[in-house]
Amino acid sequence: MLWFSDLLKRLLDLVFPDRCAACGGAGGLLCPNCVAQLQPYPLETPTPGLDSMHVGWIYDQTVRQAIHTLKYRRRRRMAEALGDALATRLAAPPADALVPVPLHAGRLAERGFNQAEELARRLSQRWGLPICATGLERGRDTGHQARLKRAERQTNVAGAFVWCGPNAPPARVVLVDDVLTTGATLAACAAGLRAAGTREVRAVALARSLARPPGTGYAKMGQHPPG
Numbered sequence: 211m212l213w214f215s216d217l218l219k220r221l222l223d224l225v226f227p228d229r230c231a232a233c234g235g236a237g238g239l240l241c242p243n244c245v246a247q248l249q250p251y252p253l254e255t256p257t258p259g260l261d262s263m264h265v266g267w268i269y270d271q272t273v274r275q276a277i278h279t280l281k282y283r284r285r286r287r288m289a290e291a292l293g294d295a296l297a298t299r300l301a302a303p304p305a306d307a308l309v310p311v312p313l314h315a316g317r318l319a320e321r322g323f324n325q326a327e328e329l330a331r332r333l334s335q336r337w338g339l340p341i342c343a344t345g346l347e348r349g350r351d352t353g354h355q356a357r358l359k360r361a362e363r364q365t366n367v368a369g370a371f372v373w374c375g376p377n378a379p380p381a382r383v384v385l386v387d388d389v390l391t392t393g394a395t396l397a398a399c400a401a402g403l404r405a406a407g408t409r410e411v412r413a414v415a416l417a418r419s420l421a422r423p424p425g426t427g428y429a430k431m432g433q434h435p436p437g
């Protein structure tokens with residue numbers, strides 16, 4: 211029956227071709243025109259606890275719509291489009307494995323997948339780096355971070371990630387996340403990995419808001435619930 215489901219899928223693709231999440235045009239879930247218009251995020255000092263930190267693009271309307279389609283409309287294939295674009299934008303970091311930022315079990319059950327893991331899977335293929343999606347675990351529900359102020363957010367997330375793998379974690383890790391806000395989650399992941407023996411922790415993320423008013427963590431425009 212495999213050939214039949216394959217055929218059916220091809221027919222459905224013909225009848226309902228992918229529409230771009232940002233402009234509604236043809237050419238895939240995120241069309242080449244919209245990808246070309248994404249604004250590269252400037253290099254900035256990594257969050258303490260990270261050896262390097264690279265963000266693909268400024269969190270604008272196009273990125274917001276693409277991530278919304280991935281996370282809330284649950285179009286997992288959007289992770290492939292975003293992963294391809296990010297792998298083209300950023301060079302593969304020196305590392306032994308990619309580790310997606312874990313999603314809390316409750317949120318995972320609700321959504322059915324971890325968007326950071328989907329993204330890491332595509333980056334893994336494109337960069338030729340292994341993915342290590344089990345081992346780093348989110349210890350407790352850190353709640354909806356978006357509602358917390360920056361300082362609260364940092365204490366809320368600290369110590370929330372623990373390495374639970376049967377073996378030691380990879381020595382050189384690249385954390386993968388979708389939207390970077392204060393960096394508190396990445397710092398907590400890095401602390402959990404280092405406590406278990408990881409020596410180098412780098413991070414890549416799809417996007418980050420450019421202007422973050424002090425104390426709020428991220429900008430008014432382009433607000434986005436982290437997680």
Ligand SMILES: [Zn+2]
Pocket residue numbers: 230231232233234235240241242243244245
């Ligand atoms: Zn488009």
